[in-house]
């Protein structure tokens with residue numbers, strides 16, 4: 001009983017502390033949205049990282065800006081430098097990570113970088129995905145510090161660019177240099193999850209298959225090799241594989257039932273030929289395989305490549321370009337840190353969030369690679385993220401600042417108080 005009322009008291013203190021910072025949280029979110037960190041191509045990263053670093057310093061937190069060496073960047077060359085930003089509160093060998101990305105998908109219109117406030121809603125590119133969430137996490141740290149909540153361990157803030165294009169210049173770099181997830185007991189990232197907690201995401205193998213033939217004019221068609229007709233045979237083989245793949249269903253929660261099936265999408269892009277009256281010398285199509293967390297990435301990749309190999313042995317000339325490859329990740333909803341986050345959300349909002357699998361890729365996969373349980377839970381709505389009228393409800397941003405602070409206080413509570 002005493003325990004429950006002291007928890008209630010803590011939630012209330014945190015809520016009041018956040019309330020005193022509402023104007024700052026709002027203004028900081030708007031300032032972040034006003035920096036057009038569009039990715040691709042990855043613009044204004046240094047400016048945005050500096051803006052965040054200065055805010056951290058004003059709140060008396062350390063801020064370390066790391067410039068990512070060119071060799072970690074896919075393509076490299078002409079791109080602007082990538083910057084990661086690290087901060088921390090507390091010390092000791094247990095780290096709870098607050099992880100965010102400050103890049104945004106390109107705007108539908110330049111207006112999206114002029115943040116607009118109306119009726120408690122802040123509109124602008126990145127407001128939901130995920131600059132509002134970054135502000136919430138930073139002010140969660142500020143409140144934990146201000147209230148001197150005892151921590152057995154530390155909160156590690158990790159902010160990266162390049163999430164929207166695979167993470168090479170952000171999380172992948174931190175992982176490869178041993179900086180990601182060090183001493184981690186858990187990670188939370190404020191993706192726009194529309195009120196649920198994502199505890200899993202699918203992996204991906206995305207590739208372009210180019211089938212080569214030999215060109216010839218229609219009158220001399222017998223001298224050519226028809227790349228389109230060859231591609232059709234190959235597509236039929238992939239369809240057979242797709243039928244086997246679709247029989248496997250994930251046990252992670254995702255609605256509707258059809259969404260549980262493992263995914264093989266054929267022909268998202270397809271192209272070839274030069275004219276109606278010429279034998280096509282080339283035909284290409286994409287294969288997008290989205291792998292459930294329960295499946296073996298290596299085995300599924302072998303199955304895809306085996307289809308290609310079979311046709312190569314028959315003399316087909318086929319090139320394959322795997323342009324995206326990312327592992328799946330999934331953590332039990334019963335994980336104590338996940339339950340602490342769900343309980344904190346209930347204490348602040350009155351509603352306990354459900355756990356679901358994310359339909360897309362998440363940076364929780366990088367933490368999965370170093371064995372740190374990771375979850376996405378943020379103030380934005382998935383329905384508006386990446387869209388032409390992206391926005392975030394400020395009340396949700398404030399609530400999440402309180403939720404993150406409360407969850408951190410619980411997860412990192414000294415043993416006697418846990």
Ligand SMILES: [Zn+2]
Nearest residue numbers: 129130191192
């Ligand atoms: Zn995002």
